[in-house]
Amino acid sequence: xxxxxxxxxxxxxxxxxxxxxxxxxxxxxxxxxxxxxxxxxxxxxxxxxxxxxxxxxxxxxxxxxxxxxxxxxxxxxxxxxxxxxxxxxxxxxxxxxxxxxxxxxxxxxxxxxxxxxxxxxxxxxxxxxxxxxxx
Amino acid sequence: xxxxxxxxxxxxxxxxxxxxxxxxxxxxxxxxxxxxxxxxxxxxxxxxxxxxxxxxxxxxxxxxxxxxxxxxxxxxxxxxxxxxxxxxxxxxxxxxxxxxxxxxxxxxxxxxxxxxxxxxxxxxxxxxxxxxxxxxxxxxxxxxxxxxxxxxxxxxxxxxxxxxxxxxxxxxxxxxxxxxxxxxxxxxxxxxxxxxxxxxxxxxxxxxxxxxxxxxxxxxxxxxxxxxxxxxxxxxxxxxxxxxxxxxxxxxxxxxxxxxxxxxxxxxxxxxxxxxxxxxxxxxxxxxxxxx
Ligand code: SF4
Ligand code: SF4
Ligand code: SF4
Ligand code: SF4
Numbered sequence: 492x493x494x495x496x497x498x499x500x501x502x503x504x505x506x507x508x509x510x511x512x513x514x515x516x517x518x519x520x521x522x523x524x525x526x527x528x529x530x531x532x533x534x535x536x537x538x539x540x541x542x543x544x545x546x547x548x549x550x551x552x553x554x555x556x557x558x559x560x561x562x563x564x565x566x567x568x569x570x571x572x573x574x575x576x577x578x579x580x581x582x583x584x585x586x587x588x589x590x591x592x593x594x595x596x597x598x599x600x601x602x603x604x605x606x607x608x609x610x611x612x613x614x615x616x617x618x619x620x621x622x623x624x625x626x
Numbered sequence: 627x628x629x630x631x632x633x634x635x636x637x638x639x640x641x642x643x644x645x646x647x648x649x650x651x652x653x654x655x656x657x658x659x660x661x662x663x664x665x666x667x668x669x670x671x672x673x674x675x676x677x678x679x680x681x682x683x684x685x686x687x688x689x690x691x692x693x694x695x696x697x698x699x700x701x702x703x704x705x706x707x708x709x710x711x712x713x714x715x716x717x718x719x720x721x722x723x724x725x726x727x728x729x730x731x732x733x734x735x736x737x738x739x740x741x742x743x744x745x746x747x748x749x750x751x752x753x754x755x756x757x758x759x760x761x762x763x764x765x766x767x768x769x770x771x772x773x774x775x776x777x778x779x780x781x782x783x784x785x786x787x788x789x790x791x792x793x794x795x796x797x798x799x800x801x802x803x804x805x806x807x808x809x810x811x812x813x814x815x816x817x818x819x820x821x822x823x824x825x826x827x828x829x830x831x832x833x834x835x836x837x838x839x840x841x842x843x844x845x846x847x848x849x850x851x852x853x854x855x856x857x858x859x860x861x862x863x864x865x866x867x868x869x870x871x872x873x874x875x876x877x878x879x880x881x882x883x884x885x886x887x888x889x890x891x892x893x894x895x896x897x898x899x900x901x902x903x904x905x906x907x908x909x910x911x912x913x914x915x916x917x918x
Contacts, residue, residue, distance in 0.1 A: 511676070512675050512676060512677065513674070513675070513676065514676045531818060531819040531821065531835065532819075532821075532824075532831075535831055563824070565819060565821065565822040565823065565824060566671065566674065566822075567780040567784070567819035567822065568780060568784035568785050569780070569784065569819065571784070571785055572784055572785060572786070572793050581674060582674045582675075585674035585675060586674075586675060589675050589678075599826070599827060604826065604827075608826070611864070612825065612826060612860070613636045613639070613640035613641065613856055613857065613860050614635040614636050614639070614640070614667075614670075615634075615635070615636040615640075615670055615704070615706055615855075615856050615857045615860075616822075616823050616825050616826055616857050616860060617826060618635070618667065618669070618670040619670040619671050619706070619822060619823035619857070620823035620824075620826040620827070622669060622670055622671050622673075623671060623823060624823075
């Protein structure tokens with residue numbers, strides 16, 4: 492992926508908003524890649540976790556908020572447990588989802604789930620996906 | 627011993643097999659699980675945003691209900707309920723201001739929550755309060771020759787503040803299976819995530835995860851995989867159909883709750899196992915091993 496780094500983006504406030512919502516310091520990340528190496532969803536993501544962190548450091552709001560990757564993370568906490576710098580990647584990705592959801596941009600349209608699925612899928616999965624994917 | 631008990635929504639419908647077998651086993655081990663007479667869904671996932679305190683109110687209300695009963699411990703079997711209740715409780719305990727805001731949200735409650743209830747997983751009660759020695763004495767039908775891959779998933783072991791055991795190599799389930807007379811196998815995928823709620827709109831991802839996880843169990847010669855989470859159970863068992871569609875060399879395998887294995891070993895009849903709720907039937911395996 493080609494991205495253009497600019498002072499405007501870096502100072503746009505996106506970086507600090509993500510940090511505030513997650514109570515994390517993005518700048519602690521030194522790009523070792525361990526989070527992506529153990530992430531169960533990385534193979535399906537358009538931007539792997541370590542790159543999400545890098546882009547967030549640079550204020551790349553559009554690239555991140557329009558990605559599939561933020562919705563693929565399931566908060567399994569594997570990355571958090573293994574990051575040598577103690578960065579809570581899962582919290583940072585959750586805050587990116589929250590920025591979308593708080594603008595009422597839901598990822599899941601519950602009304603499109605077939606009735607048969609609603610019956611077959613247990614509440615633990617339905618409520619989990621509604622909590623993660625809807626506002 | 628009496629313990630307040632939080633079942634959670636899924637144990638009351640899709641995972642009756644988990645609840646019935648847990649209550650049977652607890653009763654056999656001298657624990658009376660007293661269901662809270664008013665409880666609400668915990669919200670399933672712990673809210674990770676700093677300012678989202680409203681989301682913490684649902685789990686905390688259940689701790690207030692526990693206090694109302696004059697109890698200071700709340701037991702649950704569902705790994706996700708456990709993780710959500712425990713982390714919300716940790717947050718309330720660690721931050722007085724947060725706790726005050728949560729109590730403000732619950733203005734209709736006659737008393738405030740003071741952070742004085744402990745959240746316990748059934749496996750912690752089994753290991754730390756009942757103890758493996760006491761269980762060994764009560765086994766009437768050892769799980770002889772049953773090779774079990776123990777699957778913890780995520781929520782029993784991550785993050786550290788809510789973990790019941792070591793995050794990378796937990797042992798509590800293996801120790802339990804051994805005490806019940808079964809054979810735990812080495813299992814590389816025991817804490818590898820199953821894909822969780824992606825099952826709702828991306829079952830094809832779960833198919834890959836189930837293929838990998840059950841494949842790893844099979845490679846170790848496991849007969850079955852034991853779980854502690856109704857979402858793990860749904861993904862690893864009910865998504866076997868989708869797995870077979872995507873991976874033609876996949877071999878189906880029965881998935882059971884650890885509590886069902888406890889119930890069998892402690893002398894439970896087939897009615898407490900609710901095997902009708904499984905997708906890949908465990909019946910033939912259990913009958914073959916002389917356990918039904
Ligand atoms: S593991 Fe931590 S330090 Fe390494 S890339 Fe990921 S966030 Fe950065
Ligand atoms: S929490 Fe998200 S990013 Fe981290 S390992 Fe799990 S799925 Fe990957
Ligand atoms: S975690 Fe799931 S099963 Fe447990 S109470 Fe919450 S929604 Fe219900
Ligand atoms: S393994 Fe899957 S269902 Fe189980 S706790 Fe992890 S994410 Fe949840």
